[in-house]
Amino acid sequence: MWSYVIRRVLQMIPTLFGVMLLLFILFNWVGGDPSYILAGKSLSDETLASIRAQLGLDQSLPAQFLIFVKQVLTLDFGTSWVTQQPVSETIASRIVPSLTLMTAWLVTSTVLAISIAGLVAYFRASLLDRTVTMISTVAMSVSVLVYIILGQYFLAYRLQLFPVLGWSDNLWTNLTTYVPLPLILGLAVSLAPDVRFYRSCFLEEMNHDYVRTARAKGLSERSVMVRHVMRNAMIPIVTQLMMYLPFMIVGALLLERFFGIPGMGREVLLSVERSDFPMIKAITIYIVMAIMVFNLLADLVYHWLDPRVQLK
Amino acid sequence: MKNMTAFISAMCVAMSPLAAVAADMEKTLDVAFVTYPTGYDPAKVSDAYSIAINSNIFDPMVTYDYLARPATLIPNTIEAMPTITNDGKTYTIKIRPGIYFSADPIFGGTPRELTAADYIYSIKRHLDPTINSPWSYLVDGKFVGAEEMVAAANGGALDYDAEIEGLRALDTYTLEINLTATNYNFMYVLATDAFGAVAREVIEGYVDNTNAHPVGTGPYILKEGETSSVIELVANPDYREMTFDFAADPANPISVQAAADMAGKQLPVIGNVRVHVIEEEQPVWLSFLNGELDYTGIPQPALREALVINPDDPLDVRLADEFVAQGMTLQRQKALEVTYTYFNMNDPVVGGYEPQQIALRRAIALAWPINETIARIRRGQAVPVQYVVPEGVAGHNPNFVGQTGYDPAKANALLDAAGYAIGADGFRTQPDGSPLSIEFATGTSAIDREWNEFYQQAFDSIKVKLTFKEGQWSELAKESMEGTLQMWGLAWGADYPDGDNFMQLLYGPNTGDANAAGFDQPDYNRMYEESILLPNGPERQALYDQMNEIVVGYQPWIFGDVRVGSTISHPNVKGLVVHPILNSAWRYVDLVE
Numbered sequence: 001m002w003s004y005v006i007r008r009v010l011q012m013i014p015t016l017f018g019v020m021l022l023l024f025i026l027f028n029w030v031g032g033d034p035s036y037i038l039a040g041k042s043l044s045d046e047t048l049a050s051i052r053a054q055l056g057l058d059q060s061l062p063a064q065f066l067i068f069v070k071q072v073l074t075l076d077f078g079t080s081w082v083t084q085q086p087v088s089e090t091i092a093s094r095i096v097p098s099l100t101l102m103t104a105w106l107v108t109s110t111v112l113a114i115s116i117a118g119l120v121a122y123f124r125a126s127l128l129d130r131t132v133t134m135i136s137t138v139a140m141s142v143s144v145l146v147y148i149i150l151g152q153y154f155l156a157y158r159l160q161l162f163p164v165l166g167w168s169d170n171l172w173t174n175l176t177t178y179v180p181l182p183l184i185l186g187l188a189v190s191l192a193p194d195v196r197f198y199r200s201c202f203l204e205e206m207n208h209d210y211v212r213t214a215r216a217k218g219l220s221e222r223s224v225m226v227r228h229v230m231r232n233a234m235i236p237i238v239t240q241l242m243m244y245l246p247f248m249i250v251g252a253l254l255l256e257r258f259f260g261i262p263g264m265g266r267e268v269l270l271s272v273e274r275s276d277f278p279m280i281k282a283i284t285i286y287i288v289m290a291i292m293v294f295n296l297l298a299d300l301v302y303h304w305l306d307p308r309v310q311l312k
Numbered sequence: 313m314k315n316m317t318a319f320i321s322a323m324c325v326a327m328s329p330l331a332a333v334a335a336d337m338e339k340t341l342d343v344a345f346v347t348y349p350t351g352y353d354p355a356k357v358s359d360a361y362s363i364a365i366n367s368n369i370f371d372p373m374v375t376y377d378y379l380a381r382p383a384t385l386i387p388n389t390i391e392a393m394p395t396i397t398n399d400g401k402t403y404t405i406k407i408r409p410g411i412y413f414s415a416d417p418i419f420g421g422t423p424r425e426l427t428a429a430d431y432i433y434s435i436k437r438h439l440d441p442t443i444n445s446p447w448s449y450l451v452d453g454k455f456v457g458a459e460e461m462v463a464a465a466n467g468g469a470l471d472y473d474a475e476i477e478g479l480r481a482l483d484t485y486t487l488e489i490n491l492t493a494t495n496y497n498f499m500y501v502l503a504t505d506a507f508g509a510v511a512r513e514v515i516e517g518y519v520d521n522t523n524a525h526p527v528g529t530g531p532y533i534l535k536e537g538e539t540s541s542v543i544e545l546v547a548n549p550d551y552r553e554m555t556f557d558f559a560a561d562p563a564n565p566i567s568v569q570a571a572a573d574m575a576g577k578q579l580p581v582i583g584n585v586r587v588h589v590i591e592e593e594q595p596v597w598l599s600f601l602n603g604e605l606d607y608t609g610i611p612q613p614a615l616r617e618a619l620v621i622n623p624d625d626p627l628d629v630r631l632a633d634e635f636v637a638q639g640m641t642l643q644r645q646k647a648l649e650v651t652y653t654y655f656n657m658n659d660p661v662v663g664g665y666e667p668q669q670i671a672l673r674r675a676i677a678l679a680w681p682i683n684e685t686i687a688r689i690r691r692g693q694a695v696p697v698q699y700v701v702p703e704g705v706a707g708h709n710p711n712f713v714g715q716t717g718y719d720p721a722k723a724n725a726l727l728d729a730a731g732y733a734i735g736a737d738g739f740r741t742q743p744d745g746s747p748l749s750i751e752f753a754t755g756t757s758a759i760d761r762e763w764n765e766f767y768q769q770a771f772d773s774i775k776v777k778l779t780f781k782e783g784q785w786s787e788l789a790k791e792s793m794e795g796t797l798q799m800w801g802l803a804w805g806a807d808y809p810d811g812d813n814f815m816q817l818l819y820g821p822n823t824g825d826a827n828a829a830g831f832d833q834p835d836y837n838r839m840y841e842e843s844i845l846l847p848n849g850p851e852r853q854a855l856y857d858q859m860n861e862i863v864v865g866y867q868p869w870i871f872g873d874v875r876v877g878s879t880i881s882h883p884n885v886k887g888l889v890v891h892p893i894l895n896s897a898w899r900y901v902d903l904v905e
Contacts (some may be wrong), residue, residue, distance in 0.1 A: 041807070042445065043793055156602075157602060166541075253527065260541045275784070
């Protein structure tokens with residue numbers, strides 16, 4: 001297994017290089033010239049040239065790319081072009097609120113979705129199954145913005161069940177006061193597609209011969225579902241989870257904007273609006289690294305769940 | 313940064329040698345910004361949100377009378393308005409003794425008094441090539457000897473110890489400014505918050521991150537910075553003694569009430585200010601209704617809920633009964649701005665100064681449905697621009713009508729007469745028979761698309777082919793400066809309430825800078841040069857009128873609109889009077905249960 005892991009880690013190097021090259025080309029092609037934003041109303045040639053020199057934009061493109069490579073190798077992306085604050089400091093301050101919300105969301109959503117999906121799959125074709133399927137279909141056709149706007153208006157403003165928005169420096173206060181409403185609305189968005197997907201995973205496994213065999217052997221339904229069906233159904237579920245995990249870094253843009261959560265989602269949007277390349281570079285590289293690591297992790301989990309999966 | 317700011321705040325209180333804070337530390341004012349400030353170094357930031365914070369931390373030499381309208385300059389940290397001699401070229405200014413910077417570890421526990429040298433240093437920073445101040449355009453070339461000083465720096469840092477004739481400290485408290493040209497209105501520039509005093513040792517002590525260490529002489533100090541969704545300010549315990557003694561504007565009942573409520577109170581009254589960063593309009597409005605914000609601008613989607621708007625005159629509004637019953641107060645304020653769509657005067661199709669070329673621009677202006685865009689996009693909360701200098705700015709003429717009026721029939725007749733014939737494809741051609749197609753620069757947001765529908769409608773009505781060039785603002789700004797765009801819509805907000813700040817937008821030598829249209833008309837240029845030598849008065853006004861006639865005649869701009877903002881406050885907020893320039897006058901406000 002270790003040789004597999006080492007081989008995959010080595011494969012990450014050219015992948016990362018490719019992403020860096022693509023990001024660099026894209027930014028220089030369509031990223032905008034930040035000197036015009038930083039100059040404000042002082043748009044003289046001298047000021048613009050001086051800003052470009054300070055940002056290193058007067059250097060040749062290969063030289064700029066080499067600086068980028070060095071930044072990735074040292075994971076030091078310098079300072080933001082706009083705020084002049086260290087990129088690492090900004091990301092460190094923004095990632096905690098995003099992870100607080102996203103972890104709560106992902107854990108709750110996964111536990112609920114797997115439980116509901118397992119239940120309705122077990123009672124397939126029953127009234128419960130049909131009701132859940134219908135509710136899921138309706139819930140999936142409603143835009144996320146509708147959930148947020150209506151949820152905030154009725155639950156926070158009209159019924160006063162939650163604060164309209166807010167965030168504090170205290171984790172417990174955040175989890176008990178400020179996270180619940182965005183979490184509920186996030187669940188309203190994510191639960192329906194997850195339940196439908198996981199239900200189909202369970203149903204597919206339940207129709208296999210080995211399930212019939214297990215039942216014929218006299219195993220209890222609980223044992224069949226938990227030990228056999230769920231274990232095999234977990235492979236596509238793990239795949240989906242591993243796809244979600246890297247994006248926890250960027251948070252939930254709309255939820256953060258509407259609920260005043262100072263997370264990464266807002267920072268990503270601001271960085272793009274302001275052509276703040278150091279921030280964009282750092283966030284993109286961290287996401288790519290996370291995707292690669294979680295992909296590797298997914299493969300290892302497949303092997304753990306089903307030893308027939310070979311790590312080659 | 314969070315730990316550092318907390319440490320500095322604690323040190324400020326502990327080391328304060330003059331601790332005599334008058335503010336009630338139990339009171340907290342809650343307001344909202346729609347985005348984060350970019351930083352707190354006055355020479356490095358120019359976004360409205362950073363300025364709003366900085367204006368409470370740093371002190372420019374002069375400020376605006378809180379209640380006087382139109383906006384009127386008054387001394388801030390100086391004893392009296394400056395003595396202006398030498399034909400408007402020499403300003404002699406006496407700094408008031410006994411004003412101190414807020415305590416900071418960098419001062420080593422010693423009270424640090426504000427001096428003339430601090431203002432010289434603070435002004436010079438805007439000329440420093442290594443700082444790239446977004447405000448440098450206000451002072452470039454203005455001071456005797458400054459250009460030589462900047463040239464000597466050769467792109468590096470200025471030699472701040474080198475004295476120049478343009479900025480001299482005659483003694484600890486006396487500052488002499490020598491300008492290169494007559495300018496009776498220069499104090500408007502120095503009233504800009506960007507020219508608030510910083511201490512050299514603070515800037516040099518935190519040179520790696522000056523944006524995160526604001527230390528000034530203003531009424532508040534920064535407690536919590538950018539890392540949170542709430543920016544917190546606390547009253548500066550070292551703030552000089554200052555009482556509310558402004559005379560009310562008798563024409564404004566809110567101003568009269570504020571003067572009565574606040575008279576004699578020591579400023580700042582409120583000990584804490586929390587600025588919540590809320591990007592979306594709904595949560596801003598709901599937070600205000602929930603009492604989580606003390607006052608707010610009314611977001612567009614909430615206008616119909618909050619206001620009763622006269623359908624025949626959308627500017628005739630009053631607060632909805634539901635809010636009146638709760639004791640809330642509405643204030644309205646026209647922005648000190650002009651919006652306009654410019655034609656690139658150097659473009660072979662839409663530019664030029666010949667009658668045929670003017671006819672094309674005039675026709676497009678005549679096809680522009682300004683009243684409809686105000687009704688539909690601005691929801692009635694704007695007025696058409698009629699003069700290059702907007703209302704509330706010295707040099708405005710309320711009797712001048714600069715709009716062409718909406719008349720597509722006349723526009724078509726004008727184009728027919730000018731030789732822009734309709735071709736086989738149904739679109740007009742140029743007078744020489746070549747195809748006529750105009751490219752309009754635009755952003756990519758939903759509101760941009762809304763505007764573009766009206767542009768399309770206007771061009772269709774005169775049968776002129778229109779295409780859109782979409783791009784990010786920074787890219788379009790670059791192309792605009794290089795003179796490669798044909799048309800683009802822009803806005804200019806007042807840096808200071810004097811007409812010069814607006815009339816320079818069409819001054820020929822400012823092409824490629826503030827003059828995006830590249831308008832370069834000799835008579836306009838000559839009159840502008842004459843106008844800057846004059847103080848505000850009938851002589852300058854006559855010049856401004858003639859210059860506006862030239863603008864209307866040559867049509868380098870389609871005049872746009874001026875937005876009218878609505879601010880609503882809870883009944884416990886006292887002293888709040890919306891000011892056209894001071895956009896975060898928290899020091900003048902009180903909260904009374």
